Amino acid sequence: MKFLLIYPKWEKLDRQTRFTLPPHGPVVMAAALPADVDVKFIDENVDDINFDEGCDFVGISIMLTAQVKRGWEIADAFRARGVKVMCGGIATMLHAEESELHADAVFLGEAEGRMEQVFADFKFITSCRISRRLKAWARHAAAF
Numbered sequence: 001m002k003f004l005l006i007y008p009k010w011e012k013l014d015r016q017t018r019f020t021l022p023p024h025g026p027v028v029m030a031a032a033l034p035a036d037v038d039v040k041f042i043d044e045n046v047d048d049i050n051f052d053e054g055c056d057f058v059g060i061s062i063m064l065t066a067q068v069k070r071g072w073e074i075a076d077a078f079r080a081r082g083v084k085v086m087c088g089g090i091a092t093m094l095h096a097e098e099s100e101l102h103a104d105a106v107f108l109g110e111a112e113g114r115m116e117q118v119f120a121d122f123k124f125i126t127s128c129r130i131s132r133r134l135k136a137w138a139r140h141a142a143a144f
């Protein structure tokens with residue numbers, strides 16, 4: 001399964017010093033993925049997204065509120081192409097209800113130990129061709 005994990009870009013302030021670090025959240029999330037997931041990571045601050053590159057599933061990692069709107073745009077663009085999208089990360093948790101309007105699934109909490117079940121559910125859902133709200137995924141919303 002090809003999984004595209006994206007860290008959206010955001011506008012920097014005029015006089016802000018530019019620095020680009022490997023972002024902690026998506027890197028740790030990627031390390032928690034099941035072994036059969038072929039993951040490609042795109043930090044949009046340094047790489048372009050090819051919306052037409054074939055993939056089964058897209059994850060959007062959003063740490064900052066400043067990233068949220070771009071994250072939703074990316075989610076909308078992939079979903080318009082029929083690709084399922086899951087949002088996660090700190091700012092997704094802060095803006096969870098609005099994020100639900102743009103993603104097939106909103107993941108709350110930490111990824112460690114939970115990705116096997118999420119990806120098993122994804123395979124089940126796509127094999128059943130259920131395309132609307134993914135109720136089975138509600139169990140991934142941890143109380144935090």
Ligand code: B12
Nearest residue numbers: 021023024025028029059060061064065088089107110111
């Ligand atoms: C460490 C940290 C930093 C580090 C980042 C280091 C790095 N290489 O990533 C540094 C010091 C650089 C930093 C900078 C900034 N930070 Co900071 N930072 C944090 C801090 C303390 C921890 C974040 C972290 O790394 N957690 C550990 C990782 C592993 O956890 P995680 O991100 O939650 O990811 C897990 C899950 O969310 C999930 N997950 C993540 N992505 C995805 C995606 C999917 C699809 C799924 C399913 C799951 C998933 O899986 C991961 C593993 O469990 C938080 C506060 C906090 N206590 O959370 C603030 C915080 C995120 N930072 C904040 C801010 C504002 C900034 C700055 C903009 C500050 C500034 N004015 O410059 C800058 C941004 C600059 C930049 N270029 O990144 C705010 C964001 C607030 C907001 N609403 O936007 C926070 C919340 C602090 C605060 N309370 O204000 N930060």
